[in-house]
Amino acid sequence: MPWAGGTYYEVSGPEGAPAVVLIHGLGLTAAVTWEAIGAALAREYRVIRYDLNGHGQSATPPGDASLTALSEQVIALMDALGVARAALVGFSLGGMINRRVAMDHPDRVRGLGILNSPHERGEELQARVEAQAQAAGEGGPFATIDAALERWFRPEFRAAQPESVARVRAAVLANDPGDYAAHRWVLAHGVRELIRPVPPIICPALVMTGEEDSGSTPAMSRAIAAEIEGSDCQILPGQKHLGLIEDPESFIGPLRGFLGRLPD
Structure with a gap:
């Protein structure tokens, strides 16, 4: 079983190919989230899938759960694998994590795929998400x-x-x-760190969500894209939050096109 500092990971694809790190969402695992998309991208890229702190087969590190702790997990894994720069593709909470990495370590990021990820919610939705986090805590x-x-x-x-x-x-x-509740609070509150980000995110980005995703809405994806100069935003008709499992092909094509356009 491959481990790096308590992080469980899997690597596939041609050696020497550009690296793509896949970052799953709250409560899930790399295997459940990325089975189809990871296999498709591994035909051309060195694909790294891993389990978030306290998820799947990864350990729970000491200290409080935070967006920074989750972003530093990505950097530590890249360091352990000798990966200087990578494209980071994140789903939901993973799309928050990769934005935090791009803010804190811009030299390590070739581009961002931000899939079904939340952003500024508005008072009503923010209150609902916080209530869900409270319920998970209880x-x-x-x-x-x-x-x-x-x-x-x-x-x-x-x-x-x-x-x-x-x-x-x-x-x-x-x-x-306990781990689930702690990371649910990160999902609820971490977006505040990412709204009109300082420092700004300067790498290329592809932002995608489903037309019917009620938690990571089209309006949120458009707002994320508006805050990253030159980014592309795509809204998938009829899809809900886990469209990447329902219909992975609708994500694979745009992701392959985006990754293929990234500068070295």
Whole structure:
């Protein structure tokens, strides 16, 4: 089992190819999130998938959970693998983490793929997200999983692909309740660090979300893109939060095009 300082990771793709780091979201794992997309990108890129702190097979480091702690995990993993620069593709919380890395370590980032990631929410939605984080703190992942699956997947997918939905459910419920609650607070509050970022993010970026994603809305993706000069924003019709599992091909094409255009 490959480990680097307590982080579980997997590497695939041609040696010497440009590196792409895939960063999953809250409560999930690299394997559950990136199975299809990781395999497709590994035909051309050196793909690094890993489990976030306290998720999957990665250890929980000492200290409080924070966006900075999660971004430093990326840098530590890159250092351990001898990767000087990489494109960082992050989903949801992962799209917050890669933005934090780009702010703190711009010389290490070739480009950002920011997928279904939250941004400035407005008072009503921010209060709802904080209430969900509070519920997770009191009842762990069990307290919020059923409502989450309804937000994440379209009804027709849940009916047609119960095994895929069950796999996501199992991954979330496998989390340690304390770790899950701590990282849910990061998801709730960390966006404040990323609004109109200082220092500004200067690397190329592709921002994507689903048209029906209620937590990482099209308006949020457009706002993220507006704050990163020269970035591209794409809204996927009819998709909800976990469109990258429902329909990975809709993400693979734009990601391959974006990665192929990145400067060395």
